[in-house]
Amino acid sequence: MKVKLPAPIAEASSRFKQWVCVNDRAARVITLVVFAVLILLGITTSSVGIADLRQDPSNPLGWQFGISRPIRSDEIYAYSAIVISILATHGAPSLSPLAARADLIHRFPTDGFFEQFVFFDSTMLRASGIIPESMLFAAHWWLPSLILLLALPTWFHQLGRSRRYGWFAAILIVLSPSSAWWSLMPVALIAYTLGGCVLMIAAFQRFARGQRVLPVAMGVAGGILIAGLPTFYAPWSLMLGLPVLGASTLWILLQSGAWGPRLKAILVTGGTAAVFGTGTLVENREGLQALLGTVYPGLRRVEADPQPFGRIFGAPALGQLQYSEPIGVNASELSSSFTVFFIWMLVLMLAAPWRLKFRENIAEWTFGAWSALWIVWISMDLGVSTRIIPLLNLVTPPRAAQVIGVLAVILVCLLLSRWSPPVSWRVPLLAGAACALPTGYAASLLKASDLPAISSGLIVLVSGTVGLMVAVITKYPQRSWPMIICAVFAALPVARANPMLAGLGDLRASETAKTVAAQAPAARAGGKLWAADNPGVNTLLLANGMPSLSGLQRSGPDAAAWQKLDPQSALSDKWNRGGGYIFFSWTPGQPTTIGSNDFDAVLVGIDPCTLKTAWPNLDKIVASIPLNAPCLGLDSEVQWQGRPAYIYAVS
Numbered sequence: 001m002k003v004k005l006p007a008p009i010a011e012a013s014s015r016f017k018q019w020v021c022v023n024d025r026a027a028r029v030i031t032l033v034v035f036a037v038l039i040l041l042g043i044t045t046s047s048v049g050i051a052d053l054r055q056d057p058s059n060p061l062g063w064q065f066g067i068s069r070p071i072r073s074d075e076i077y078a079y080s081a082i083v084i085s086i087l088a089t090h091g092a093p094s095l096s097p098l099a100a101r102a103d104l105i106h107r108f109p110t111d112g113f114f115e116q117f118v119f120f121d122s123t124m125l126r127a128s129g130i131i132p133e134s135m136l137f138a139a140h141w142w143l144p145s146l147i148l149l150l151a152l153p154t155w156f157h158q159l160g161r162s163r164r165y166g167w168f169a170a171i172l173i174v175l176s177p178s179s180a181w182w183s184l185m186p187v188a189l190i191a192y193t194l195g196g197c198v199l200m201i202a203a204f205q206r207f208a209r210g211q212r213v214l215p216v217a218m219g220v221a222g223g224i225l226i227a228g229l230p231t232f233y234a235p236w237s238l239m240l241g242l243p244v245l246g247a248s249t250l251w252i253l254l255q256s257g258a259w260g261p262r263l264k265a266i267l268v269t270g271g272t273a274a275v276f277g278t279g280t281l282v283e284n285r286e287g288l289q290a291l292l293g294t295v296y297p298g299l300r301r302v303e304a305d306p307q308p309f310g311r312i313f314g315a316p317a318l319g320q321l322q323y324s325e326p327i328g329v330n331a332s333e334l335s336s337s338f339t340v341f342f343i344w345m346l347v348l349m350l351a352a353p354w355r356l357k358f359r360e361n362i363a364e365w366t367f368g369a370w371s372a373l374w375i376v377w378i379s380m381d382l383g384v385s386t387r388i389i390p391l392l393n394l395v396t397p398p399r400a401a402q403v404i405g406v407l408a409v410i411l412v413c414l415l416l417s418r419w420s421p422p423v424s425w426r427v428p429l430l431a432g433a434a435c436a437l438p439t440g441y442a443a444s445l446l447k448a449s450d451l452p453a454i455s456s457g458l459i460v461l462v463s464g465t466v467g468l469m470v471a472v473i474t475k476y477p478q479r480s481w482p483m484i485i486c487a488v489f490a491a492l493p494v495a496r497a498n499p500m501l502a503g504l505g506d507l508r509a510s511e512t513a514k515t516v517a518a519q520a521p522a523a524r525a526g527g528k529l530w531a532a533d534n535p536g537v538n539t540l541l542l543a544n545g546m547p548s549l550s551g552l553q554r555s556g557p558d559a560a561a562w563q564k565l566d567p568q569s570a571l572s573d574k575w576n577r578g579g580g581y582i583f584f585s586w587t588p589g590q591p592t593t594i595g596s597n598d599f600d601a602v603l604v605g606i607d608p609c610t611l612k613t614a615w616p617n618l619d620k621i622v623a624s625i626p627l628n629a630p631c632l633g634l635d636s637e638v639q640w641q642g643r644p645a646y647i648y649a650v651s
Helices: 007-040 073-090 113-118 120-129 133-158 163-175 177-181 187-207 213-227 234-253 260-284 285-292 309-315 315-322 343-350 360-378 382-388 397-415 426-448 457-477 481-495 511-526 534-545 608-613
Strands: 499-500 527-531 552-553 580-586 593-596 601-606 616-622 632-640 643-650
Touching: 007 133, 007 163, 007 309, 073 120, 073 133, 073 499, 073 511, 073 534, 073 552, 113 120, 113 213, 113 260, 113 593, 120 133, 133 163, 133 187, 133 397, 163 187, 163 481, 177 187, 177 234, 177 315, 177 397, 177 481, 187 213, 187 234, 187 260, 187 397, 213 260, 234 260, 234 360, 234 397, 309 397, 309 426, 315 426, 315 457, 315 481, 343 397, 343 426, 343 457, 360 397, 360 632, 426 457, 457 481, 511 534, 527 534, 534 552, 534 580, 534 632, 601 608, 608 616, 608 643
Parallel strands: 527 616, 580 601
Antiparallel strands: 552 580, 593 601, 616 643, 632 643
16 A cells, blocks of 8 residues: 655655756766766876886876876786787787687687677777777776766666665775775776676566567676676676676566566576676687686685784775885785775664565675675684685685675665664764774774874874764765765775876887887787797787787696797696786796796796797897897897887897
């Protein structure tokens, strides 16, 4: 039975809904305009403008505001370098033939049918012959953030929750320190799955209205988006994406009415995801097998392990990372999201006048159960027996602790969507104090260990701000201004974490880059290879599409290729590594050595003439110092990193 509201209340409710609708449209328009401007100007927050990737560090090309961060080595030398390489080749990136296929790890297509669709974000980079490279690079950079900001409010609305809290959650995820210090990776690892789930729910709603063609198209598109769930950095992809997919699927199944629309939406979307996901895995089975068989990270299995309290709850105090280096850990490893929101969630659940019934609150139950599992994983020592738990044993507790706050943000915003304004300040003040105290304690622990540059005044300021924002939002859940102020405060700790860069820096615009780029097409066509002894030069070669033996080994090794250097595979424990790099050093007249850093780097010391014998198509090498070897002839000399780099023809 539907209760009729009194006229004044009904009118106020109607006006409120109209206000929310208008402001939501305005927010979407502003978001689209901002991203359009960033893309047209080719502006990103990439750190590829770092001095090591400049021809002359004292005279950089292009506009940049802020500091490029060396700690973002994976973004600089791998993720962005591969994207720029695709821009240069208009096809697959020019990765080392010593490495197995890396399409799954970096979401780029080579020759597979299914991956052309699943990795659509990289497929679009092949339009670089028509669209300026800087614009495509920016579009690829910002696309996950754009999808998250547009999809999460819609997802909230589809579930019967407030769009404004969808916006609030999306903004806080983008502004999380772990997003800032990991070059927006957590955003990329949840956005596409979220977009697919929004399309799946929309397909169900349109099937329920009797439509046919459009919901099928939505389901297919959603399935393609979801098919990429286990790709890129799979531990975080699964940790962040699975609860969204699970909550969305269960929500559809638990809706009332005929089963037809529900089953159609799930079967079309899920079937498409299964076909395209399986097809992509089959197309990349060699690279996947190489990754799973690597010493690191493929064979690594981890166990539950308690993480330092400061690293779990200290996100609001990490603004100091913009100005000083931590001790014993780097900025990326220290970063986290707003895990303190779990405490806020507990206060809301205990004080709520309503019960969280499973059917009406399936999203809250799904995220709550999933979060509880990961909280145990990062807070309890359960012994080595936990290494046998599937999925969890692939995610190191420090990595899980860095992004679990993303789940907390979504869960709290789902609860706040239903939270009624309290009459008194008792519950809001309790919530504020409950969040302020652990934040202050976590910041104090960071000061005592990892980040001593944090001042006592900052600890008081940060904890007080967290408490104030939590209390005010809890007291006024239907007002927008507390959330806007909170978003501004959340932006302060990460505002200077990354630079604003227009274009691709010296990697494509410098004279040295143009010299390499001019020779790259002929080298690719002739099957010729280069190699270098400098990580910065390796990236220069990759970014300009020059095939090179040195550079990246992201999924794992090509065993047959490595056996040209290690015929008996006696040193396979050194080169059987993924997620990393291949570094050469030139040692004329010396025996070949192969080593590693025990993690992701393979270090090869070799005579260039020996390398030429093993790889007859080796055409040129680049050396940091002059070399003297019978097979070498100086071809040219270029400048990189403000120093000469010597290019030798190998014969």
